[in-house]
Amino acid sequence: MTSPDNSPAARRPGPRGFGGRGGGHTSYVEAPPEWRGTTVQVCGLWPFGAGSGTPMIGVPIGRELGGGATLCCDPISWFQRAGLIHNPSMLLLGKPGLGKSTLIRRMVVGLAGYGVWPMVLGDLKPDYVDLISAMGGQIIKLGRGLGSLNVLDPGESAAAATRLSGEARRKLQADAHGRRLNMVAALITVLRGVPVADTERTILNAALRVLDERHHGVPILPDLIRVIDEGPDQVRNVTLARGSEERYRTAVDPLHASLLGLLDGPMGETFARHTTTPIRLDSPGGVCIDISGIDDADAELQAAVLLACWSDGFGAVEAAHALADEGLERQRNFFVVLDELWRVLRAGRGLVDRVDALTRLNRQRGLGQAMITHTMADLLALPDEADRMKAKGFAERAGMVICGGLPQSEMAPLNEVVRMSSAEQNMIVDWSSPPSWDPTLNRDGEPPGRGKFLVKVGGRPGIPFHVDLTPAETSVNDTNKRWAHSTTRRSPA
Numbered sequence: 174m175t176s177p178d179n180s181p182a183a184r185r186p187g188p189r190g191f192g193g194r195g196g197g198h199t200s201y202v203e204a205p206p207e208w209r210g211t212t213v214q215v216c217g218l219w220p221f222g223a224g225s226g227t228p229m230i231g232v233p234i235g236r237e238l239g240g241g242a243t244l245c246c247d248p249i250s251w252f253q254r255a256g257l258i259h260n261p262s263m264l265l266l267g268k269p270g271l272g273k274s275t276l277i278r279r280m281v282v283g284l285a286g287y288g289v290w291p292m293v294l295g296d297l298k299p300d301y302v303d304l305i306s307a308m309g310g311q312i313i314k315l316g317r318g319l320g321s322l323n324v325l326d327p328g329e330s331a332a333a334a335t336r337l338s339g340e341a342r343r344k345l346q347a348d349a350h351g352r353r354l355n356m357v358a359a360l361i362t363v364l365r366g367v368p369v370a371d372t373e374r375t376i377l378n379a380a381l382r383v384l385d386e387r388h389h390g391v392p393i394l395p396d397l398i399r400v401i402d403e404g405p406d407q408v409r410n411v412t413l414a415r416g417s418e419e420r421y422r423t424a425v426d427p428l429h430a431s432l433l434g435l436l437d438g439p440m441g442e443t444f445a446r447h448t449t450t451p452i453r454l455d456s457p458g459g460v461c462i463d464i465s466g467i468d469d470a471d472a473e474l475q476a477a478v479l480l481a482c483w484s485d486g487f488g489a490v491e492a493a494h495a496l497a498d499e500g501l502e503r504q505r506n507f508f509v510v511l512d513e514l515w516r517v518l519r520a521g522r523g524l525v526d527r528v529d530a531l532t533r534l535n536r537q538r539g540l541g542q543a544m545i546t547h548t549m550a551d552l553l554a555l556p557d558e559a560d561r562m563k564a565k566g567f568a569e570r571a572g573m574v575i576c577g578g579l580p581q582s583e584m585a586p587l588n589e590v591v592r593m594s595s596a597e598q599n600m601i602v603d604w605s606s607p608p609s610w611d612p613t614l615n616r617d618g619e620p621p622g623r624g625k626f627l628v629k630v631g632g633r634p635g636i637p638f639h640v641d642l643t644p645a646e647t648s649v650n651d652t653n654k655r656w657a658h659s660t661t662r663r664s665p666a
Contacts, residue, residue: 227636230255232283234276235638238625244638246628247280248572249289249508249541258572258630261541266548266587267577268605272624274300275650276575276640277510277543281459282308284508289541291459293510294486295479299465301510303649308458313450315478316466317441320449322481324356325384325392328451329492336501345495349488350385354378356484357397361431362524363477364438372412373428376401379408394444398432401425439473444481452489460486476517480524483511490540507540514544515551518564525560529567544571548579549586565590574629578604578622591629600637601627 190197227242231250236243252261267273278301281291285308293301302312314320327334330349334342357377358369369377380400384392387400401408404421414421436445452460462482467475486509496502518525544567546552552564568574568590576587584598593601604622627635642650 227638228255228257232280232287234279234283235624235626235640238637238639244628244636246573246636247284247508247541248543249284249506250287251630252541252572253506260570260572262571263541263543263573263575264568264571265543265545265575265577266579266583267626268547268579268622271577271604271620271622272626272640273545273577274298274512275624275642276626277301277512277545278304278646278650279640280543281305281508281510282646284541285459289506289508290454291508291510292486292490293459293461293512295482295512296461296463297465297467297475297479297513297516299461299463300512301461302463302465305459305461307649309456310458311450311453311456311460313452313460313462314466315443315449315462315464315482317443317474319466321443321446322478322485323391323393323446323448324360324444324481324484325353325381325394325397326448326451327353327391327488328448328485329454329489330495331391333492333496337495337499341495341499345492348491350381352484352488354381356481357381357394357432359480359484359524360435360440360444360477361428363473363480364431364434364440369428372424375411376408376425376428379411383407391447393447394432394435398429398436401429401432439471440477441474443474443478452485454489454493462486472516475513476519476524479513479517480528483517483528494539504539509540509542510545511542512545514546514567518552518555518560525555525563529563548583549590550583553586572630576601576627576629576635577625578602578606578620580605592632593629593635597627597629597635597637 187198189199189202192198226240227237227244228251229243229245231245231254232247233243233245234247248258248261248263251257252259265273265277281293281301281304285291291305291308291310293305296302306312315322327346327349330345334345334349337345354374354377358374361369361373377397380397383400383405384397388396404425408425409421412421412424414424434440436442464475464478464482467478469475490507490509493502493505493507497504514528517528549568552567553561555561555564574587574591579587579601581602584593584602587593588598604625606621608620624640625637626640627637629635
């Protein structure tokens with residue numbers, strides 16, 4: 174007989190249950206299920222409640238990898254409501270194919286639910302067209318034979334100016350004039366590969382003012398070329414020609430040739446005509462400018478169109494705020510997605526200044542922004558040292574930096590921007606490992622870092638998390654549509 178001291182009832186179970194035959198000992202203890210609720214809802218569950226270790230303000234973007242807690246995160250909510258960052262912007266880094274666009278799409282959907290208006294200013298893949306369409310937003314197509322963008326069109330600023338008066342109207346018109354001047358100069362910089370000379374900017378400024386006085390309606394680049402070719406007194410005076418036709422032609426001919434190159438050179442006719450589809454701020458689901466029709470071989474055209482899209486979008490934001498400041502429209506916030514940042518930065522020396530001017534004042538403009546590129550090397554590979562320092566400033570000024578899988582070579586430059594522990598660095602490098610070969614399916618397995626990211630804010634410990642898609646998101650997150658009906662299968666090497 175079993176003595177009372179050795180009976181199962183008398184023995185105390187170990188951390189994995191009773192040992193021995195029939196004792197129920199288990200080699201694996203499953204984690205208990207977790208539910209989330211307010212303190213009012215779960216106050217009666219003491220002592221089984223536990224506070225969340227991750228921020229709960231913002232868009233739910235995934236679960237923390239350590240404990241499975243929900244992580245809520247986006248640059249606008251963390252700036253405006255939570256006060257966790259001092260600048261409503263983020264820089265997203267990661268190797269291709271690991272889910273950067275999926276993460277941004279989740280933020281777009283969540284912020285739209287909070288009433289923030291999304292703007293995808295240049296979709297190269299396209300990654301966001303299906304989502305914006307499903308939300309009832311506006312899709313604008315640009316590219317050879319698809320659509321044109323007139324950089325001399327003030328866009329929403331012109332319509333807003335007609336509703337304003339006094340100082341507010343003059344300021345909006347002055348901002349629109351400066352934006353057009355900078356955009357024409359930026360296009361010439363992309364074409365030449367070097368910045369526009371100061372004297373040429375002065376000529377462009379004078380020619381644009383003459384064009385506004387003479388032209389009724391919206392001018393286009395051929396109209397600007399015609400003004401420079403005719404040489405009215407306002408333009409001749411700034412060239413110091415002093416009545417000499419030869420000196421005037423010597424001063425304007427290089428600029429004239431570059432402007433002609435914008436119409437018939439590598440840029441094609443993208444900037445030669447009136448804007449095909451202007452941005453409308455009344456569309457409920459935001460706007461996405463689809464430039465996927467531009468081939469990757471057209472690097473100059475891609476960079477120029479991206480820069481023009483960003484300028485046009487920021488101009489629409491300024492017009493909306495000008496109307497709101499005068500009480501003519503409701504005040505609203507914007508979430509701007511700036512994808513493939515590296516393409517513009519490498520298009521020509523001096524273009525960093527244009528991007529810097531566009532992105533520096535996002536707090537004052539009432540918008541949050543997501544700047545997306547692959548690696549820090551994209552920002553630091555510029556030939557000019559001054560441009561490299563300014564590009565590095567994009568990362569330093571970002572309120573938060575989110576990292577996907579990155580190679581080991583990225584850790585040193587990344588640590589100069591956000592301090593990372595050795596454990597965090599090893600985790601990010603592991604996520605960049607290639608997938609294993611699955612012999613049963615005759616294809617690569619899932620990449621180990623797909624959907625995994627690390628949120629860093631200054632020197633604080635990072636929060637690693639995984640993005641899990643809901644069924645409703647699956648249909649708008651297919652970025653490999655051209656492979657959907659492929660019958661070819663890869664075989665082992």
